Amino acid sequence: MIWYPYEQMKGMKAPYKIVDAEGVYLYTEDQKLIDSVSSWWSVIHGYKHPELNRAIETQLEKFAHVMLGGLTHEPVQKLSDKLQSFLPGDLDHCFYSDSGSVAVEVALKMALQYFMNRGETGRTMVLALEHAYHGDTFKTMEVGDDEDYHFVLKAYGESKYVVHIPTEISALEKAFETYHDKMNCFIVEPLLQGAGGMRMYDVSFLKRARELCDRCGVLLIFDEVATGFGRTGNRFVADLVLPDILVLGKALTGGYIGHAVTVANQKVFEGFYDGDPAHALMHGPTFMGNALACSVALKSIELFEAQDYLSKIRKIEEITRREMEGFTDPRVKEVRIMGACVCLEVYDPSTLKGYQQFAYRRGVFSRPFLNCLYAMVPYVIEEEELVRVLQTMREWFGGR
Numbered sequence: 001m002i003w004y005p006y007e008q009m010k011g012m013k014a015p016y017k018i019v020d021a022e023g024v025y026l027y028t029e030d031q032k033l034i035d036s037v038s039s040w041w042s043v044i045h046g047y048k049h050p051e052l053n054r055a056i057e058t059q060l061e062k063f064a065h066v067m068l069g070g071l072t073h074e075p076v077q078k079l080s081d082k083l084q085s086f087l088p089g090d091l092d093h094c095f096y097s098d099s100g101s102v103a104v105e106v107a108l109k110m111a112l113q114y115f116m117n118r119g120e121t122g123r124t125m126v127l128a129l130e131h132a133y134h135g136d137t138f139k140t141m142e143v144g145d146d147e148d149y150h151f152v153l154k155a156y157g158e159s160k161y162v163v164h165i166p167t168e169i170s171a172l173e174k175a176f177e178t179y180h181d182k183m184n185c186f187i188v189e190p191l192l193q194g195a196g197g198m199r200m201y202d203v204s205f206l207k208r209a210r211e212l213c214d215r216c217g218v219l220l221i222f223d224e225v226a227t228g229f230g231r232t233g234n235r236f237v238a239d240l241v242l243p244d245i246l247v248l249g250k251a252l253t254g255g256y257i258g259h260a261v262t263v264a265n266q267k268v269f270e271g272f273y274d275g276d277p278a279h280a281l282m283h284g285p286t287f288m289g290n291a292l293a294c295s296v297a298l299k300s301i302e303l304f305e306a307q308d309y310l311s312k313i314r315k316i317e318e319i320t321r322r323e324m325e326g327f328t329d330p331r332v333k334e335v336r337i338m339g340a341c342v343c344l345e346v347y348d349p350s351t352l353k354g355y356q357q358f359a360y361r362r363g364v365f366s367r368p369f370l371n372c373l374y375a376m377v378p379y380v381i382e383e384e385e386l387v388r389v390l391q392t393m394r395e396w397f398g399g400r
């Protein structure tokens with residue numbers, strides 16, 4: 001039997017069985033649903049996209065996978081060249097993994113080893129944000145700050161290697177004052193904190209973080225597994241403030257195959273590049289650089305560029321603001337909108353109980369979590385479909 005994610009299996013509501021998917025739609029045996037979640041925020045071009053399908057089919061005729069240990073191939077070379085030119089600044093060195101969590105692990109490992117390679121053995125700490133989510137593996141849980149994982153705290157106690165701060169400049173400055181020579185990196189989900197509750201904050205915080213990291217020699221890591229490829233209305237938040245290490249996942253392959261990448265700048269790469277074998281990055285996921293994943297990721301980026309997705313995303317934001325204008329309800333604490341993300345935060349999570357079934361009957365798939373009723377739609381959504389998603393959210397509260 002299947003052990004499903006994030007669920008108490010005892011008494012779990014049966015999941016909807018999907019038999020087909022195309023464009024923004026998921027099909028069950030008896031219903032057609034707009035996927036307002038984009039399969040955990042990854043399916044930006046919609047399902048069964050002819051060009052993405054073709055990219056995989058074409059590669060499949062050659063080979064599905066070969067390892068990157070001692071071997072290389074065209075799809076991974078082409079994708080790396082593409083990322084090097086597509087990404088801002090000198091984020092040029094691509095290390096591939098099979099999931100976002102692992103790619104964040106790699107980023108944290110890079111940051112620590114960067115200083116160990118230089119003999120700065122005192123820099124063992126990581127600065128991170130309150131309400132952060134960076135994945136489900138152990139180190140990513142440790143730098144994260146999500147109530148779901150508090151059993152780890154119960155088992156191990158507070159980590160002495162991670163400090164969490166709120167997204168306030170004063171807290172940031174204070175943390176740097178206290179820990180500037182003990183930290184190896186500051187890791188953030190820039191502008192939009194996803195799984196920790198769809199929290200949004202200002203770019204001025206990131207600009208100040210960049211200054212302080214520069215001044216104290218601390219590496220800045222952007223976990224853009226969720227925000228990358230347009231979600232915030234920017235291609236990458238890294239276009240606004242340049243990190244030393246950038247992590248991409250989720251939408252990297254257009255949601256087709258699990259794959260992620262940790263991209264290091266020149267300075268970080270050079271921290272490993274010397275005559276000492278012990279200074280190598282000792283990491284290598286079995287399926288890193290999978291040829292099918294790289295082929296579809298390359299095509300996904302080409303579509304993103306050729307079809308001007310940023311203006312599609314601006315349109316999504318505009319429609320969302322228009323439809324949510326004037327919406328208030330005593331149960332709703334705040335309505336937050338950024339790019340192609342909208343979140344209604346409620347005071348009491350029980351307010352959202354039954355919403356999924358309510359939305360299902362109206363032809364929308366939704367999966368509220370914590371206090372958040374949210375939508376992160378595929379960018380190819382039509383206006384009338386988006387309006388249906390948003391109206392369904394309003395109707396739940398008895399709006400029109």
Ligand SMILES: *Cc1c(COP(=O)(O)O)cnc(C)c1O
Pocket residue numbers: 099100101102104133134135136189194195223224225226227249250
């Ligand atoms: C989803 C997510 C991850 C983890 O990615 P997986 O592919 O699920 O391991 C890490 N960081 C952020 C910001 C995410 O949203």
